[in-house]
Amino acid sequence: MINLLPICMIICLTCTIIIEIVIAYILRMKNKKDFVNIILANCITNPLLVAISTYINVYYGLFARRISMIILEILAIIVEGYIYKKNLSFKKIKPYILSFILNFSSYFLGIIINHIIY
C-alpha cells in the first residue's frame, strides 16, 4: 500500500488544484496569471502536506496524523495566503481569507469525493 503513495500524491494534487481553480472561478477570479499562481502555490504545499502526514501516520499512528493534519493545513493556509498577498492581482477578497476559503473547499469536497469513491 505504501507503494501507492506517489500515485496518491499526484491524485491529491490534481484534485486539489481542480477544486481550487473552480472555486476561484466562482469567486470571479479572471486573471490567468492568478490561476497559475494558485496552481503553483498548491504545488508548494500539497505534496509536502500529503507526504508529511503519511509519514506521521506510518510512524505515530492515526491520532497523531489527525492532529498533524490540522497543523499542516493551517500552515498551508498561511503559506498560500502569503503567496497570494505578494502575487495575486485579485483584490476582491483578502489573500489570507481567499487561501482559507480555497483550502477548506478542497478539504470538504475531498471528503465528499472520498465517500463517493469508497
Added chain:
Amino acid sequence: MKKTKLLLLFLLFLFIIPIYVNADMALPEIIPYKARVINKNGTESVSNPYEQKDSMLIPYDTLVEITFEENEYGMTNYNGKSCYIKLSDLRAVSEETEPVGEKVVSKKYYVWEEGAYLYKGPSKAYDKVDGNIQIKPGTTVTCKYSENHVGWGYVEYNGVKGWVYIYQCYKYTPYNEVSHLVDISEGNTKIYTLKDITLENSPTKREKTNIVVPAFTEVQYKYEYMYNPHKKYICIEYNGKEGWHEIEEIDNLSIAYNCKNKNISLIAVKDVPIYEKFNEENNNVIGTILAKEECDVIYASNYYYGDESWCYVHYNDISGWVNTKGEDYLISVRYNYDLINDNYFEYTTDRDFIIYDNVNGIETDVIIPKDTVLNKKYAYTDNNSSWWSYVFNDKYSGWIKGDFYKSSVENTSNENTLIENTNEINDENLAEEKENNIQRLFSIQNTLIICILVASIIAIISIFLIKKINSKENK
C-alpha cells in the same frame, strides 16, 4: 463581499463536522474499512452479535463502514443506529490491505485442526487470497501484525502473503468461532504433572486420547491456546506424542509450571514447613524454611508462579512442596523481576523509610532517605492489609513498610510475557525474522523519504516559477 462572508461562515461551520478523509490525504485508512452488502436478499443486522434480536434489514449493495468485529459480525452505524452485520454478507471495498507503518511484531503460531485460510485483509469480509490458500495443519507460521488488528496476523506462507485469523479471547466465543492458530512464540517450556492426565486430541473437539501422562512427570509444554479469559489449554508432548489438556482451577490442579527460567524465588516470613507431597498438608514434613530465608522455586502450581499456590522448592538440599496460601505466606518474586532487561524493577522512594529485619519485625537503625533508587524483590500484605516490600541496592537491603515508590523505569514486560517467555526460540529463525522486518521497514522508510524529498523539490521549483512569472509581469 456579503456573499464572501456567507461562504466563509458556511465553510467555518463545515469545519466543525468531524472528518476522517479529505482531498489532501489520499491514503485510505485500514481501520475502519468499507464494505458492501453482497447478499441479494439484503442482510439482517442485529444489535448484539450473540443475540439475534432487534433485527433491521439492510438492503443489497448498501455501502457500510465496519468499525469493529466480533463473533463473525461487523459493527456499523446504519440509519443512525449501531448494529452488527454478518461478515459473510459483506465484501470489503478495498481489494486487499497490508500493514502500513504499524508496529511490526514477530510471533510464531502453530496451525492445528482444519488449518487456516489466508485472506486479503484483516477481516472475513475480504476475499480469500487467490487460490483459496489454506495453511496446512501442523505448520508453523510467523506473524507480523499490528496491535490495531486484534485477532488478525499478517503472514507469509509458501511465498504468499495474507491475513489469518489468530484468535479473539471473548467469554462467549463458541467453539466453532475459534481460531486455528496457537501462539508458540513463548512456548516450549516444561511442566510437572501433579496427577495422571489423559490428553485430548484438540482444545475444541475435546476427545480423549489413549495418551496418559502419569503424575509427577516432567513433560514438554509446547503450545497454549486461550479459549477465553477463563480457560486455557496447553499442548503437551509426552513420549513423542502430543495431546491437549485444559488447565484447571487451583483447587483441582493437574500441573505445575516450571519456574527455572524465570528466576523465581521465595522468602519465608515465618518458619515454613516443606512437605513431601503436593497439596497434602498432613503428609510428611521433610524440612523447614527458616524465617527470613530465601530459596529457589522450581515449580509453581499457580499460573502466577507462586502467588497463593503450592511451590516446589529447593532449600538446603531439601526438595519439596510449600504452601504459599497458608498462614506463613511466602512471597513470589515474579512480578518484581524484569525478564526482558534481566534485572529487578527499580523504584525511587518518595520519603524516608525505616528498614525492618522482617515483616512486622524489629526496626533497625538504618533509614533509607527520600529519592533513593531501590530494587524491589518481594512484596507482602500482612493481616492488617499493610503493604511491605523487600528492597535492596548496593547500600541497603531489608523490609520497608508502606506504598512508597514511583517507578524509575517503565514496566515494559507484562504478565503474559513473563509467563510465556522461556527464551527457547530458534536463534536462526529469529535472526532471519529480524532481517526481514528491518528490510521491510527500510523499504517503507525509503519510500516515505523519497516522497518527501520529491515533494520538497517540487516546492522549490514552484517557488522559483512563481518568482519568475511575477517578476516578468512586474517588468
